[in-house]
Amino acid sequence: MRDYVAPIQGDVQSSCMFEPPSIAENIRRVEKKLLAACQRAGRPEGEVKLMAVSKTHPAQAIADAAAAGVRLFGENRVQEFQQKSLELNGLGVHVAVGADGDSAVHVHLIGHLQSNKAARAAEIFTGVDTVDSLKLALRLDEAGDKLGRRLPVLLEIKVSEEAAKTGLEPASTELADLLERLPDLRHLQMRGLMTVAPLDDNPETARNCFRELCQLRERFAARYPGLDFGELSMGMSGDFEIAIEEGSTLVRIGTAIFGSRPKPA
Numbered sequence: 095m096r097d098y099v100a101p102i103q104g105d106v107q108s109s110c111m112f113e114p115p116s117i118a119e120n121i122r123r124v125e126k127k128l129l130a131a132c133q134r135a136g137r138p139e140g141e142v143k144l145m146a147v148s149k150t151h152p153a154q155a156i157a158d159a160a161a162a163g164v165r166l167f168g169e170n171r172v173q174e175f176q177q178k179s180l181e182l183n184g185l186g187v188h189v190a191v192g193a194d195g196d197s198a199v200h201v202h203l204i205g206h207l208q209s210n211k212a213a214r215a216a217e218i219f220t221g222v223d224t225v226d227s228l229k230l231a232l233r234l235d236e237a238g239d240k241l242g243r244r245l246p247v248l249l250e251i252k253v254s255e256e257a258a259k260t261g262l263e264p265a266s267t268e269l270a271d272l273l274e275r276l277p278d279l280r281h282l283q284m285r286g287l288m289t290v291a292p293l294d295d296n297p298e299t300a301r302n303c304f305r306e307l308c309q310l311r312e313r314f315a316a317r318y319p320g321l322d323f324g325e326l327s328m329g330m331s332g333d334f335e336i337a338i339e340e341g342s343t344l345v346r347i348g349t350a351i352f353g354s355r356p357k358p359a
């Protein structure tokens with residue numbers, strides 16, 4: 095079978111002019127940058143995890159990245175991943191849901207989830223990183239109960255003023271309510287916070303956003319000592335090195351690994 099070939103990218107120096115870089119080569123390049131950013135920031139290597147964001151790319155691309163050593167993937171749509179997870183089984187790649195074995199890959203949902211799809215999401219994803227309402231948290235907890243599993247979750251926080259984005263407002267009563275109730279939602283395993291920085295040519299905009307999430311985490315960790323705020327998911331292809339400098343523990347990389355995606359219609 096022919097490997098999936100990532101579309102050609104802008105920042106390609108090392109590879110031959112006529113061969114697009116393979117997914118494995120892209121992964122090595124990203125890992126190198128990740129390591130260098132950790133060193134610059136004086137952080138131990140291994141403190142920052144790499145998530146490969148495979149949305150819009152075929153199951154074969156996930157299989158190739160898994161073969162190159164990636165163990166954590168991000169997908170943004172329930173329906174799209176449902177189809178792909180079936181194809182992945184055919185490719186011999188198994189997705190860890192609940193207490194599955196170590197050989198499996200982990201796939202987290204990183205896109206907005208409607209509460210009416212919570213049950214399906216809890217069935218097919220290892221975890222949900224975009225809990226952005228109390229209602230969704232309650233639905234996911236219910237789904238976890240039915241499935242007999244504890245679902246790892248992150249709360250998505252909207253730290254920038256950009257209007258079109260999802261996420262809980264840092265000072266909202268909804269977020270405060272959710273944090274109060276999380277210890278009782280026994281089928282959710284609270285792991286931390288995530289955010290998406292606004293698209294902006296100025297990298298300092300992203301830096302401010304990441305810094306704010308990091309400070310928020312400190313405040314919440316002090317106020318809610320019973321909850322785990324260990325994970326700080328922030329940083330994408332264009333800004334992950336800044337995110338690492340600002341305390342990210344998990345970077346979500348799509349384009350730099352799989353190539354560019356078709357533009358949304």
Ligand SMILES: *Cc1c(COP(=O)(O)O)cnc(C)c1O
Pocket residue numbers: 147149170204205290329330331332346347348349350
């Ligand atoms: C698509 C997506 C990414 C990956 O973005 P790239 O710029 O391609 O690395 C990361 N996080 C979220 C939430 C996404 O939707």
